[in-house]
Amino acid sequence: MTQEAISTDVVIIGAGPCGLFAVFELGLLDMKCHLVDILDKPGGQCAELYPEKPIYDIPALPVVSGHELTERLMEQAAPFSPEYHYNEMVEELEKLEDGRFRVKTDGGLVFEAKVVVIAAGGGSFQPKKPPIPGIDAYEGQSVFYSVKRMENFRNKKVLISGGGDSALDWTINLQPVAQSMQLIHRRDGFRAAPDSVNKMHALVEEGKMQFHLGQITALHGDNGQLTGVTAKGNDGSDYEIECDTLLPFFGLTMKLGPIANWGLNLHENLIPVDTGKFQSSEPGIFAIGDINTYPGKLKLILSGFHEAALMAQAAFKYANPDAKVTFQYTTSSTSLQKKLGVA
Amino acid sequence: MRIILVDGKGRERELEAIEGWRVMEIIRDHGFPIVAECGGACACGTCQVEVDPQWAAKLHEPRGDELDMLDQNYGGEWSRLSCQLIMTPELDGLRVRLADVAIRKAA
Ligand SMILES: Cc1cc2nc3c(=O)[nH]c(=O)nc-3n(C[C@H](O)[C@H](O)[C@H](O)COP(=O)(O)OP(=O)(O)OC[C@H]3O[C@@H](n4cnc5c(N)ncnc54)[C@H](O)[C@@H]3O)c2cc1C
Ligand code: FES
Numbered sequence: 001m002t003q004e005a006i007s008t009d010v011v012i013i014g015a016g017p018c019g020l021f022a023v024f025e026l027g028l029l030d031m032k033c034h035l036v037d038i039l040d041k042p043g044g045q046c047a048e049l050y051p052e053k054p055i056y057d058i059p060a061l062p063v064v065s066g067h068e069l070t071e072r073l074m075e076q077a078a079p080f081s082p083e084y085h086y087n088e089m090v091e092e093l094e095k096l097e098d099g100r101f102r103v104k105t106d107g108g109l110v111f112e113a114k115v116v117v118i119a120a121g122g123g124s125f126q127p128k129k130p131p132i133p134g135i136d137a138y139e140g141q142s143v144f145y146s147v148k149r150m151e152n153f154r155n156k157k158v159l160i161s162g163g164g165d166s167a168l169d170w171t172i173n174l175q176p177v178a179q180s181m182q183l184i185h186r187r188d189g190f191r192a193a194p195d196s197v198n199k200m201h202a203l204v205e206e207g208k209m210q211f212h213l214g215q216i217t218a219l220h221g222d223n224g225q226l227t228g229v230t231a232k233g234n235d236g237s238d239y240e241i242e243c244d245t246l247l248p249f250f251g252l253t254m255k256l257g258p259i260a261n262w263g264l265n266l267h268e269n270l271i272p273v274d275t276g277k278f279q280s281s282e283p284g285i286f287a288i289g290d291i292n293t294y295p296g297k298l299k300l301i302l303s304g305f306h307e308a309a310l311m312a313q314a315a316f317k318y319a320n321p322d323a324k325v326t327f328q329y330t331t332s333s334t335s336l337q338k339k340l341g342v343a
Numbered sequence: 344m345r346i347i348l349v350d351g352k353g354r355e356r357e358l359e360a361i362e363g364w365r366v367m368e369i370i371r372d373h374g375f376p377i378v379a380e381c382g383g384a385c386a387c388g389t390c391q392v393e394v395d396p397q398w399a400a401k402l403h404e405p406r407g408d409e410l411d412m413l414d415q416n417y418g419g420e421w422s423r424l425s426c427q428l429i430m431t432p433e434l435d436g437l438r439v440r441l442a443d444v445a446i447r448k449a450a
Binding site: 049050053122128130131162163164185186187189191215234250251 | 381
């Protein structure tokens with residue numbers, strides 16, 4: 001699938017807290033941003049790993065949750081009308097002959113940008129694979145870590161493994177299309193919306209699906225086609241479950257992913273930068289937040305904010321070598337206040 | 344005070360422990376390659392250990408967020424998160440085995 005390229009000043013890879021704040025700093029310098037994230041929402045680690053946990057070390061916010069911090073950063077970036085592209089993984093990054101950069105995603109989006117900011121944190125969020133021997137051989141054929149189209153599961157004998165919202169939501173949603181539905185989880189408690197748990201129990205009572213306590217220990221089948229699994233119950237005994245499709249839902253983890261293929265210098269999976277511009281080994285490609293490294297680096301949100309401010313100045317100068325930047329405060333500059341929509 | 348750590352290859356080590364420290368911190372500060380990605384915030388599950396069944400009853404029951412993380416990381420019957428286990432004199436001699444997810448692999 002080829003699409004017309006989206007032309008812009010900046011592509012930011014990663015919509016975590018540092019990518020979001022970079023929109024603000026770049027916006028003050030009139031640079032328009034597109035953000036791409038593999039997650040279905042903004043906030044990076046704050047949104048995916050600890051939305052409800054309190055953060056105590058954001059300057060001037062004595063306590064703020066991961067979710068609230070994300071909301072506030074979105075609000076602060078809003079005057080600059082950034083465009084967000086979720087559920088998209090940036091796969092390719094290359095320099096064009098005219099000095100701009102081409103960025104491509106797995107979903108077929110193409111951008112052409114003057115500068116690229118990598119704010120990819122610990123890497124892209126990807127599904128955690130359960131440690132079941134030989135599972136790789138079934139992946140993509142009868143083992144899936146996400147549901148792209150419900151129709152693909154029509155008349156299948158589906159087994160779902162896990163106890164979170166994804167596991168329960170897909171159990172409930174796929175039950176009517178599947179030939180049979182079974183759920184397996186290691187305990188009788190769930191970390192999911194109580195309403196979904198009740199619905200699942202109701203389906204079991206109506207005889208429309210089965211729930212098993214235990215953990216899958218082995219897969220059976222041929223040439224990538226699953227025919228069943230062996231599970232270990234909590235009493236230590238083994239039992240068999242018949243199924244032709246397995247959907248494991250064990251949450252997400254961060255993997256460096258495609259960044260390793262972009263020809264940038266890396267040090268232990270991090271991008272070394274200088275501390276004046278936060279630029280990578282490739283001029284015009286900047287790196288801020290958890291993904292970068294330099295002497296004294298601390299993986300803190302507040303450090304990422306500082307990096308965003310300095311990076312924005314350098315990125316502006318890179319994109320506009322002849323322009324003069326005057327240093328201004330948001331408190332006193334009418335031109336900055338106009339950009340923010342408050343003057 | 345000490346804990347006994349069984350590593351990925353089945354080797355046993357005795358580690359000096361300090362009261363009030365998390366078992367994860369004790370393992371990490373002795374230089375073992377434990378992943379413990381979130382630094383003890385009970386948000387990653389990569390500090391998982393299997394507790395010797397004889398010791399399991401001496402530990403406090405896992406809280407909800409620990410159970411959640413064990414769910415996501417394929418925990419078994421004796422699995423705990425070592426960042427949620429705090430050393431007390433009663434736990435002197437505690438035996439734990441590092442789970443596969445907790446062992447840092449060479450990049
Ligand atoms: C449990 C926990 C508690 C924490 N507590 C604190 C605290 O109290 N104070 C503090 O300052 N910090 C804390 N941190 C650390 C803080 O969350 C990180 O420093 C911060 O999230 C880094 O922000 P970031 O924008 O650099 O990256 P991230 O938040 O990691 O976001 C990066 C985003 O980029 C996306 N991405 C990566 N590669 C690609 C790609 N190729 N294509 C598309 N998208 C991609 C990822 O999916 C992700 O959404 C904590 C972290 C954890 C896990
Ligand atoms: S260190 Fe992350 S859960 Fe224990």
